[in-house]
Amino acid sequence: MSGLVLGKLLAIIATVALGWLAGRLRWLGDAQADPARVLSNAAFSIFVPALLFRTTARVDLHALPTGILLAYFVPTLGLLLAVYGWQHRRQRQLGMVEPALPAVRAITVTYGNAVQMGIPMSAAMFGEAGLGIHLMLISVHGLMLLSLLTALVELDLARSKARQAQGLHLWQILRSTLRNTIIHPVVLPVLVGLAWNLAGLPLPDLVDEVLQLLGSAVVPLCLVLIGLSLAYYGFQGRARGALGLSLLKLFALPAVVLGVAHWGFGLAGLPLSVLVMMAALPVGSNALIFAQRYRTLPAEATAAIVFSTLGFVITAPLWLALLGWLGG
Secondary structure: OOOOHHHHHHHHHHHHHHHHHHHOOOOOOHHHOOOHHHHHHHHHHHHEEEEEHHHHHOOOHOOOEEEEEEEHHHHHHHHHHHHHHHHHHHHHHOOOOOOOOOHHHHHHHHOOOOOOOHHHHHHHHHHHHHHHHHHHHHHHHHHHHHHHHHHHHHHHHHHHHHHHOOOOHHHHHHHHHHHHHHHHOOOHHHHHHHHHHHHHOOOOOOHHHHHHHHHHHHHHHHHHHHHHHHHOOOOOOOOOHHHHHHHHHHHHHHHHHHHHHHOOOOOOOOHHHHHHHHHHHOOOOOOHHHHHOOOOOOOEEEEEEEHHHHHHHHHHHHHHHHHHHHHO
């Protein structure tokens, strides 16, 4: 692994450690004030929507490489739905009722740290050409995964609400699900951004500057949030589950992407390497924001981010070696 990637990894760990120190010393208040949830709500309601709208409004839709995007997102979404369905089945077997749990675990397994770790990794390993492919993947990464997961979790919450309120009519349930899915801090800015993009409207300079400033806060805010969550919540007995999710993220997702992209779509060389290493990235901080949003397994998501980030030091060279053997 290159010095650039290791340096970035150390910077991430140091920022998370600073957040943990702030939590341990109660710089942002005691546990009753729950500053981690306040920061999470700020990220989910202000900073992430700004980033999503600006990205979708500015992306060149005609320049997106359809074949490469399909080679990555078909296996990724397939694994997402597999984990989601598997967790639903386990809940039924165990008699559990946690509507958001399947979606939270699905995002933990499939949503990688594509910005903080992914960009320097692609730049160091694959140069400008590889970085270009990686940035194309990032441009629709959140749109694809977060939008689908939001629809799934809101549907599960509506089903749970319907079971608790048996007098609720089907139309009321569907209307509530549709409203909560569209009027949502993730989906709405994506839809508005796409509409803006398709209309061919430029972003005014002032608006673009404001959105850029807000979006740039997502990365440091999320890293501090991971540290705060560690300090306030710990692992809460979720280390075993987090370890399993981390292994799926570091091994299962890149293996599925490699198989589908190489033998299904015929990719090789640089495009294949970029896709596989994108899939091999550790769990992204959006998994924690998603867990905080739906008050489900924040400790497990935090632990998975920490475990997978540390494990990436070992697994990344293994995937690079395998790609080299395949001629990537």
